[in-house]
Amino acid sequence: MSAPGDIPNGVAKGLKHLDLDGHDLPPSPAPSTPTNGRKYALATELVYTESNDQFNSSSTPIYQSATFKGGPGQEYDYTRSGNPTRTHLERHLAKIMCAKRALVVSSGMGALDVITRILKPGDEVVTGDDLYGGTNRLLNYLRSNNDIIVHHIDTTNVEKVKAALTSKTAMVLLETPTNPLIKIVDIASIATAAHAANPKAVVAVDNTMLSPYLQNPLDLGADVSYESGTKYLSGHHDVMAGVIGINDEVLGDRFFFMINSTGCGLAPFDSWLLLRGIKTLSVRMEKQQTNAQAIAEFLENHGFKVRFPGLKSHPQYALHWSQARGAGAVLSFETGSIALSERIVESTHLFGISVSFGCVNSLISMPCRMSHASIDPATRKERALPEDIIRLCVGIEDLDDLIADLSQALVRAGAVRLTDNGFQALSAEEVEGESRSTVLVMDG
Numbered sequence: 001m002s003a004p005g006d007i008p009n010g011v012a013k014g015l016k017h018l019d020l021d022g023h024d025l026p027p028s029p030a031p032s033t034p035t036n037g038r039k040y041a042l043a044t045e046l047v048y049t050e051s052n053d054q055f056n057s058s059s060t061p062i063y064q065s066a067t068f069k070g071g072p073g074q075e076y077d078y079t080r081s082g083n084p085t086r087t088h089l090e091r092h093l094a095k096i097m098c099a100k101r102a103l104v105v106s107s108g109m110g111a112l113d114v115i116t117r118i119l120k121p122g123d124e125v126v127t128g129d130d131l132y133g134g135t136n137r138l139l140n141y142l143r144s145n146n147d148i149i150v151h152h153i154d155t156t157n158v159e160k161v162k163a164a165l166t167s168k169t170a171m172v173l174l175e176t177p178t179n180p181l182i183k184i185v186d187i188a189s190i191a192t193a194a195h196a197a198n199p200k201a202v203v204a205v206d207n208t209m210l211s212p213y214l215q216n217p218l219d220l221g222a223d224v225s226y227e228s229g230t231k232y233l234s235g236h237h238d239v240m241a242g243v244i245g246i247n248d249e250v251l252g253d254r255f256f257f258m259i260n261s262t263g264c265g266l267a268p269f270d271s272w273l274l275l276r277g278i279k280t281l282s283v284r285m286e287k288q289q290t291n292a293q294a295i296a297e298f299l300e301n302h303g304f305k306v307r308f309p310g311l312k313s314h315p316q317y318a319l320h321w322s323q324a325r326g327a328g329a330v331l332s333f334e335t336g337s338i339a340l341s342e343r344i345v346e347s348t349h350l351f352g353i354s355v356s357f358g359c360v361n362s363l364i365s366m367p368c369r370m371s372h373a374s375i376d377p378a379t380r381k382e383r384a385l386p387e388d389i390i391r392l393c394v395g396i397e398d399l400d401d402l403i404a405d406l407s408q409a410l411v412r413a414g415a416v417r418l419t420d421n422g423f424q425a426l427s428a429e430e431v432e433g434e435s436r437s438t439v440l441v442m443d444g
């Protein structure tokens, strides 16, 4: 896979471990280097596992056991502390995430809980202003109950981030692309600045929107890469999981201490489901982002304001492609009117109304009404989150079917005006007329 357009190949930041030649990572759980010494590419590593199973099972067995018999010194004794299915998954993920160590827990928010437990009262956190709703909620809790000082900054502006960094900055928490505004954050520059302000600062990147298939925050200078395994890694919306990747051994041990102490390690069956999902990550992601690119272009060509890093019109297109290998499959667009957006969302058939993303099925939502509803309206306004924004999470369905579904929804919702060669988004004045007539209808 290569960056589209004008981004020169191979010069991108953070692609040191570019997967054309594979990478030098711990085995998962057995060495995966072919005999001639050439390293496997990521698409191969995703499906390749070699285990020392006593029956040579092709699928890693589910060790559905809370305890393991035997005396002290044996590898496993209690599943809260360790389980062979979970270990297999963790080693497999470490390789895929370009991490020395990976840990898996019961959800993405569980991962952030583990990470933020290293914070002490008085510590400062510098983070974004377009965060995942759950992340925002947890940070608010830490602020009100644990005396953690949280600075919400527009992290797309490195200078603003620098101004907020001090020797008291204990953690920098980034998401890129953000969701649903699809803003891009310069991981490498911010990581460098954070470590300059405080060498002990932990830079943690939420990589959920792209997955390790498209972006490796650790290669860009982050200390922690974490993500919700509920999304792309598992891919079928049938399991919840959280994944943490680290290179620093001490940090890894501190996180493991928390997981063992609180018991949030991923259960054996869920570990197995996640292992199964990871095998198809490359085919799913390739298809999903190809579909997403076509849909983003379709909407843009019909006059909508679309946010997607695969579009040249994205203001941070070059930055995105300097640190990622793909655009992902989440995009958002605006209609100018909450009522119009609501009607569009209600008029699709293939795009299911649902929070979340990363699933093989296409989804549609209004973040202000759903995933981001936990952010109060005043804060949403302050952070310029348009109330009418529609988020599309594109799946692996047939592209023509998806575009036909979206087209009929736009027409039925009255979001477009018919033209000689198809349709076009309404102008601002037309949108205003639409909203007014809606109000009239509703009043009547």
Ligand SMILES: *Cc1c(COP(=O)(O)O)cnc(C)c1O
Pocket (backbone or CB within 6 Å): 107, 108, 109, 110, 132, 134, 135, 175, 179, 206, 208, 209, 227, 228, 229, 230, 231, 240, 241, 242, 356
């Ligand atoms: C879903 C999500 C999370 C939380 O993950 P869960 O598995 O739902 O707990 C965190 N960050 C982002 C960006 C997400 O999309």
